[in-house]
Amino acid sequence: MATALVTGATSGIGAAFARALAARGWDLVLVARDEDRLEEEAARYRAAGRGAEVLRADLTDRGDxxxxxxxxxxxxxxxDLLVNNAGFSVRASLLSTDQAAHDRAFEVMVRAVQVLSGAAGRAMTARGRGRIVNVGSTAGRITMGAYSAIKAWVTVYTEGLANELAGTGVTAMALEPGWVRTEFHARAGISGSSMPDALWLDADDLVAAALRDLLRGRVVSTPSARYKALMFVARHAPRSGIRRVSKALSDRRRSSLPE
Known part of the structure; x- marks a missing residue:
């Protein structure tokens, strides 16, 4: 029986991965900070006949x-499959003297991704099979502050990891979602009305597309035709234009936040 470990498994894209994998017959190791929510999620999967292990962990804690x-x-x-999904929006200014938010983001979305991918890669290589998915973002292709920088790192790191794993039977894929209707944006104070309706994706559709790309051996997955087109433009447009668009998006997002 195949087993997947999913971080940030109780909400958003992580929960969508858990649902999709359980429906396909996978057993789960669910990782998140909230033990009560973990147990609730695990109970649902167990009731459906799936194995569901709970591992409470705060990824800002290096011991965890x-x-x-x-x-x-x-x-x-x-x-057999690691999904590094845990993450959050970073609203702190790059000019802030308080580095706490940036430090927390680094621990969860950079260091933990590297440590867990390395652990999974070593174990999977020894068995000659396995898959790693690191959830980045289309934000990594633009210039919207610290979050963009972090997610750009996730994609480049995963591409490098895929190179190292070539020929071992283990694959690595960076998933680059656009705006997805989940708790992620609500927690960040970003309303659905702050971005055009056409840019919002459904989490379950996103994960279904990501799993198809994973089976095809893609190293970078950008689900939906609209985001594929946008990212093609982002890769080929002048960087000065990307910066102008990024600033406009950042300004629009800030204007939508409560005072």
């Missing part, structure tokens, strides 16, 4: 990250 890494390297209970 090490515990998740140890689970990934447990040869007695192998993990």
């Amino acid at each position: 990250v090490d515990r998740v890494a140890a689970r990934l390297e447990d040869s007695a209970a192998p993990v």
